[in-house]
Amino acid sequence: MRIVFMGTPDFAVPSLRSLLDGGWNVVAAVTQPDRPKGRKRELTPPPVKAFALERGLPVLQPERMRAAEAVEAVAALKPDLIVTAAYGQILPKAVLDLPRLGCVNVHGSLLPRYRGGAPIQRSIIDGESVTGVTLMYMAEGLDTGDMIARVEVPITDEDTAGTMFEKLSAAGAELLLEWLPRLADGTAPRVPQDDALATYAPNLTRDDERLHWERTSRELFNRTRGLYPMAGAFTYLAGEVFKVWGVKAPDAGDFDLRPEWRAAAPGTVLDTGPFGIRVRTGDGSVVLTEVQPAGKKAMSAAEYARGARLPLGTVLG
Known part of the structure; x- marks a missing residue:
């Protein structure tokens, strides 16, 4: 099974690590372009790129995943499965339709609650006492795809966005590894989300x-x-x-x-x-x-x- 991994920040690294350490055939990592950071505005690679290069993985960094050349580059990898975790771009239908086993996402909330780009921060800001990770099939909507599995993680008063990113990224990596065999043989469940229960976590302003x-x-x-x-x-x-x-x-x-x-x-x-x-x-x-x-x-x-x-x-x- 040929897996293409898509992710960008530190949150995504444990999921990629779990795939590689588990012996799965990851053929490439797709991540965001290098961005200027710090006071000196030095061009800095995203954490997923740094980790992928350490492990000898080819890395793609399209500016826009919707661009035809980006779609063609991913198609050339002939993925059977695409795994994403905090990639940072919405995948177009042309990419979602590429792998025969579909595209799955490690999302940092208990869907259908906190769909969107800042679920971890907003769950703490909203005073939630429990959050979690959802492994889901990707669809064209914003985190609307069918769910495969979820795991709950408590939020304590001692937790910050930083500690919860660490806890949820680890929980997500474990969940992904647990369900990969059933994703590979096509027997993973598909549980539709109840849109009436959906809440949203847009990026912070x-x-x-x-x-x-x-x-x-x-x-x-x-x-x-x-x-x-x-x-x-x-x-x-x-x-x-x-x-x-x-x-x-x-x-x-x-x-x-x-x-x-x-x-x-x-x-x-x-x-x-x-x-x-x-x-x-x-x-x-x-x-x-x-x-x-x-x-x-x-x-x-x-x-x-x-x-x-x-x-x-x-x-x-």
Whole structure:
């Protein structure tokens, strides 16, 4: 069985590794083009390309998978099965129709919930306590194909988008390896999704990253960890972007405001100390634990408040 693997970020690497370590015949890896990264904007290969080259795999990097030359390049590989994991482009029908065993995708949610490009981040932002991975056949719609199997993975208060990417990528690789024999012999099940239960997880925007302090403490906590360590959450301090990388999970004390704090507007700095920076929210307060002022490196909130002599009553926005 000739397998073509399509994926781009770190999330996809365990699935590709599981195929190779399991002895399956992966004939090529298809990934996104190299992109400039970092302050120096150096051209950087995606993780899947780096790993594929380490293992001696041919790599294709079409700018647009819908382009005729890209379709022809994949067709020339004569795939029996295409496996994708966070590839980052929608496959056209011309590609979906190529392999005799179809195209399958390792998706980071319990479909039909969280269809789209940011299921892991948005499940945390939404305060979900359980997510998972779905192995599915690909169709022309956005994550609408029939399901093969699912596995649940809990989300704890200690989890961030970063830890959940690791957990779900590992779970997805195991799920893929478990079901490959039945994909190979054509006996894998096809369970249609219930579209009435579908929710969506579009890619994150700049406004998704901004902390709106009138929200509840729990919502702000979830948003911050759902954005860590990728884009990170932000607010404004004295008109400049002020990144918030860490927020302590709210506890009972965060809702029991002192009398002098109760009239403060959301976003007001209520207190600072070794614990961090306490900020008024829509229903109480949260404690910031790690921040990054404009033009500086990330640091503990306590260190920043001490060095900047952050005045109580300062309003973040």
